[in-house]
Amino acid sequence: MQISPENGRKGRTAMNTPPIVSPQEWAAAREQLLVKEKALTRARDALAAERRRMPWLAVEKEYAFDGPAGKVSLFDLFDGRRQLIVYRAFFEPGVFGWPEHACRGCSMVADQVAHVAHLYARDTTLAFVSRAPQTDIAGLKARMGWEMPWYTITDGFDADFGVDEWHGTNVFFRDGDKLFRTYFINNRGDEAMGSTWSYLDVTPLGRQEEWEDSPEGYPQTPPYKWWNWHDSYAADAPRDSRWSEVVDSALVTLGEPQRSAR
Known part of the structure; x- marks a missing residue:
C-alpha cells in the first residue's frame, strides 16, 4: 500500500x-x-550479567568539582551511596547554544532522565558534569526543568575518563575509601540511557532483583516489591504491605515468578 x-x-x-x-x-x-x-530481552539480561562480572579499574587520582555548595570530590558525588553514574554533558563556552542551552544531544539525554529517587532506592547516584560554571548550570536546570545533580569539572576528569571531546557515561563503585571505575558507555550507547532500568543495567550491582544472574553475595531483593512512588522512598516512610500482596497475586496469576521469563 x-x-x-x-x-x-x-x-x-x-x-x-x-x-x-x-x-x-x-x-x-x-x-x-x-x-x-x-x-x-533475554540477550540484554545476559549482557548485563556479563557487565556485572567485568574487572574493575582502581581510581587512584583525586578529582575536584564545583557544586552548588562549593568544592567537592569524586567521593562526594556518590552522596553516600555505593554506586555512581556520571554523564559528561557539553555545556560550556564554545558549545552551540551557549550560554542559553547545552549541546542539543546532551539536552535530549537530560530530558529522558527518569526520577532519580528510584536510583537512590538501589544505592545508586546519577550526576551530570560539565565545564560550565555553577551559576550557568543552575540557570539552565531551572529553565529546562532538570533536577539531577550537576557539577562543574575543574581538572582532568573528562580527559582521564574518555569524555573530553565527546559525551559518555562512566560508572563507579565505592568500597569504603576506595573507588573503582566499573563501566563506560558512549556514542549510540548513550541513546538508550535515561530510564531507571537502563542505568541500573550498567552498574556493577545491577537491578538487585532475585531473578538476575549476579555473582554470589551481591544484594538482591524480590522483584517489584521495592518499587515505590518517587516521593515515598524515605527511610522513615512506612512500607505498605498491600503492595506486596498485589505483587504476589499478580505473579501467581501470570505464572511468572521471574522477570527474565518475560
Whole structure:
C-alpha cells in the first residue's frame, strides 16, 4: 500500500507501507515478532550479567568539582551511596547554544532522565558534569526543568575518563575509601540511557532483583516489591504491605515468578 505525500506537498515521495490485514493476521504477525523480542530481552539480561562480572579499574587520582555548595570530590558525588553514574554533558563556552542551552544531544539525554529517587532506592547516584560554571548550570536546570545533580569539572576528569571531546557515561563503585571505575558507555550507547532500568543495567550491582544472574553475595531483593512512588522512598516512610500482596497475586496469576521469563 502507498500513502500519498504529506498534505500533498510536491517533492515528497509516497510511503510504501506494509499490507493491511485482518485482526487474526495482525495478531499472528505480532506473536511471531514477540518471539524475537523476548529473545532480545533475554540477550540484554545476559549482557548485563556479563557487565556485572567485568574487572574493575582502581581510581587512584583525586578529582575536584564545583557544586552548588562549593568544592567537592569524586567521593562526594556518590552522596553516600555505593554506586555512581556520571554523564559528561557539553555545556560550556564554545558549545552551540551557549550560554542559553547545552549541546542539543546532551539536552535530549537530560530530558529522558527518569526520577532519580528510584536510583537512590538501589544505592545508586546519577550526576551530570560539565565545564560550565555553577551559576550557568543552575540557570539552565531551572529553565529546562532538570533536577539531577550537576557539577562543574575543574581538572582532568573528562580527559582521564574518555569524555573530553565527546559525551559518555562512566560508572563507579565505592568500597569504603576506595573507588573503582566499573563501566563506560558512549556514542549510540548513550541513546538508550535515561530510564531507571537502563542505568541500573550498567552498574556493577545491577537491578538487585532475585531473578538476575549476579555473582554470589551481591544484594538482591524480590522483584517489584521495592518499587515505590518517587516521593515515598524515605527511610522513615512506612512500607505498605498491600503492595506486596498485589505483587504476589499478580505473579501467581501470570505464572511468572521471574522477570527474565518475560
